[in-house]
Amino acid sequence: MEIKPLGDSAILISFGEVIDDSINARVHAVARAIEKKDFDWLVETVPAYSSLAVIFDPLRASFEDVREAIQPLLGVSAEAFMGRRIEIPVLYGGEYGPDIEFVAQYNGLSVDDVIELHSGKTYRVHFLGFLPGFAYLSPVDERITIPRLEKPRLKVPAGSVGIAGRQTGIYPIESPGGWRLIGRTPLRLFDPGRDPPTLLQPGDEVNFVPIGEKEFWEIHKAEWGDG
Amino acid sequence: MIELISVPSLLTVQDAGRTGYRRLGVPVSGFMDGFSARIANYLVGNPGDAPLLEFLLAGPKIKFNASVVFAVAGDVEVKLNGVPIEAWRSYWAKRGDILEVGTLRSGLYGYIALAGGIKCERLLGSCSAYPRADLGRPLKTGDRLSVGYALLTGREGRFLPPKLRPNYSRDKVEVRVVLGPDLDHFTEKGIETFLNSAYTITPESDRMGYRLDGPSVEHSEKGADIVTGPLISGSVQVPANGKPIVMMKDAQTTGGYAKIATVISADLSRLAQSRPGTKVQFKEVTPNEALKELKRREKTLEAIKDFLDGKLRAYSVRALGREFLTFAGKV
Numbered sequence: 364m365e366i367k368p369l370g371d372s373a374i375l376i377s378f379g380e381v382i383d384d385s386i387n388a389r390v391h392a393v394a395r396a397i398e399k400k401d402f403d404w405l406v407e408t409v410p411a412y413s414s415l416a417v418i419f420d421p422l423r424a425s426f427e428d429v430r431e432a433i434q435p436l437l438g439v440s441a442e443a444f445m446g447r448r449i450e451i452p453v454l455y456g457g458e459y460g461p462d463i464e465f466v467a468q469y470n471g472l473s474v475d476d477v478i479e480l481h482s483g484k485t486y487r488v489h490f491l492g493f494l495p496g497f498a499y500l501s502p503v504d505e506r507i508t509i510p511r512l513e514k515p516r517l518k519v520p521a522g523s524v525g526i527a528g529r530q531t532g533i534y535p536i537e538s539p540g541g542w543r544l545i546g547r548t549p550l551r552l553f554d555p556g557r558d559p560p561t562l563l564q565p566g567d568e569v570n571f572v573p574i575g576e577k578e579f580w581e582i583h584k585a586e587w588g589d590g
Numbered sequence: 591m592i593e594l595i596s597v598p599s600l601l602t603v604q605d606a607g608r609t610g611y612r613r614l615g616v617p618v619s620g621f622m623d624g625f626s627a628r629i630a631n632y633l634v635g636n637p638g639d640a641p642l643l644e645f646l647l648a649g650p651k652i653k654f655n656a657s658v659v660f661a662v663a664g665d666v667e668v669k670l671n672g673v674p675i676e677a678w679r680s681y682w683a684k685r686g687d688i689l690e691v692g693t694l695r696s697g698l699y700g701y702i703a704l705a706g707g708i709k710c711e712r713l714l715g716s717c718s719a720y721p722r723a724d725l726g727r728p729l730k731t732g733d734r735l736s737v738g739y740a741l742l743t744g745r746e747g748r749f750l751p752p753k754l755r756p757n758y759s760r761d762k763v764e765v766r767v768v769l770g771p772d773l774d775h776f777t778e779k780g781i782e783t784f785l786n787s788a789y790t791i792t793p794e795s796d797r798m799g800y801r802l803d804g805p806s807v808e809h810s811e812k813g814a815d816i817v818t819g820p821l822i823s824g825s826v827q828v829p830a831n832g833k834p835i836v837m838m839k840d841a842q843t844t845g846g847y848a849k850i851a852t853v854i855s856a857d858l859s860r861l862a863q864s865r866p867g868t869k870v871q872f873k874e875v876t877p878n879e880a881l882k883e884l885k886r887r888e889k890t891l892e893a894i895k896d897f898l899d900g901k902l903r904a905y906s907v908r909a910l911g912r913e914f915l916t917f918a919g920k921v
Contacts, residue, residue: 367770367771368768368770368771368852368877369770369771369820369821369822369825369849369852370768370822370824370825370852370853370854370855370877370880371768371852371854371855371877371880371881371884372822372855373820373822373852375771375819375820377771377819380816380817381817382817394613406609406610407609407610407611407612407613408613409612409613409820409843409844410613410820411817411818411819411820411844412817412818412819413817413819414817414819414820415820416819416820416821416822418609418612418822421855421880421881421884422884422885422888425877425878425881426877426878426881490613490844491613491614491615491843492615492818492820492842492843492844492845493615493818493842493843493844494615494722494723494842495611495614495615495616495617495723495725496614496615496616496723497615499818535615535723536722536723536724538722553723555713555714555723555724555725556713558714559614560611560614560616560714561614561615564614565613
């Protein structure tokens with residue numbers, strides 16, 4: 364484990380440069396242990412795959428103060444944490460998942476195989492980042508892994524489900540993006556009017572459920588209104 | 591109530607930013623130049639973090655539909671009902687008055703503060719606009735904004751002496767950094783290149799990040815990509831092409847490029863005010879030196895606030911053949 368300054372207002376704890384469920388569970392356990400302590404210098408924590416940023420008020424504590432205060436919390440056990448289980452309906456292929464045929468061809472599979480392999484697994488939300496509500500889910504079945512686009516799209520529609528390497532994720536809002544798109548969910552993953560504003564939280568377990576076009580638009584209408 | 595008669599550039603409501611939601615991927619946002627923005631608020635008697643208007647390069651034309659005390663912060667020409675008035679000074683506008691804010695002569699972001707603060711819908715605890723996620727939106731011609739209630743007497747006529755105003759260089763800016771955390775992704779030569787070269791801010795820069803051009807920073811055999819990890823505003827990412835990107839207030843919360851350094855909090859405002867084309871020279875400091883600088887800056891801002899509130903007096907002092915401004919005494 365390494366502890367380093369991230370500028371003058373944050374400290375970065377690194378648990379090793381890997382994507383791994385148990386290491387990620389430790390990241391979240393330590394984040395929760397720190398949040399629970401109610402340190403007056405604590406602004407917030409930002410967990411990622413295998414590292415954790417602790418953002419602090421530099422006018423209340425120095426890097427050394429923070430390091431000393433969190434040291435005893437770094438060994439907390441990760442087992443107590445149980446995420447929620449969430450099903451995400453997805454309309455696969457066609458204009459909703461324009462890269463699905465490429466993913467199939469690249470891996471020597473049929474489109475149906477890709478859908479079956481992608482929806483047949485339970486993924487864990489390792490963390491949220493990149494965009495508000497963007498969940499990093501993994502690991503994807505090895506038979507459907509795929510490199511990122513060489514040139515990212517300028518506009519990826521909200522709800523698009525993509526794959527990059529062994530990760531899968533959903534674009535919560537329209538944005539540029541380089542992941543290969545295989546489908547779209549009608550669910551609203553980020554709504555600034557809700558608290559919490561994100562449908563998914565770190566630690567949640569996610570299953571994708573294939574749906575048809577009619578069902579997609581019914582759910583879409585309920586989630587987004589008429590727009 | 592105020593009405594926007596014309597909006598020539600990016601105009602948004604900003605406050606001190608949105609904290610507590612980074613773990614959900616929501617950027618902090620907030621004032622790009624917290625130093626100027628806080629002074630703008632102090633000029634009208636607001637708390638430093640009150641919501642105000644931030645404009646990029648060119649300011650708006652505003653009609654006041656009620657009496658308001660306002661102040662403009664920035665190196666800019668300002669007119670009230672066609673008559674030139676001063677920036678860095680608070681004025682009392684009456685119903686029907688028209689405020690015109692010109693184009694910044696130097697710097698990149700200007701601020702317009704109104705006594706009582708701009709009333710806005712707090713989304714996730716902040717008024718700061720982050721339009722990509724529907725957290726606020728850029729303001730446009732015809733928009734009307736409400737102003738919070740405030741006693742106006744005593745808030746007008748506050749003035750920031752020129753000596754205390756921030757100076758924005760057009761040619762070169764020195765920015766202090768704390769090195770790391772991903773130093774093992776760079777060669778020694780790469781780190782030297784980063785610290786010993788002048789980098790130019792490119793036009794592909796915005797509230798999210800400032801892209802720099804200059805000598806390529808060499809990565810070690812570990813390469814440019816890391817397992818995606820947290821970053822903060824000030825973080826300097828270096829992608830495979832070796833050109834540094836400094837993350838600014840709308841920075842994404844996590845990133846996959848190795849971070850060579852972080853700009854210290856005390857210098858972020860100055861960097862934010864540097865235009866494309868400006869040369870950036872990085873200088874290494876320790877986290878403790880960074881903290882000392884931040885404390886010094888906070889002290890200055892507090893003294894300025896007390897001075898504007900009439901609690902401190904400012905004196906000119908001649909020393910070493912130069913004139914300095916100093917504060918003294920409770921009134």
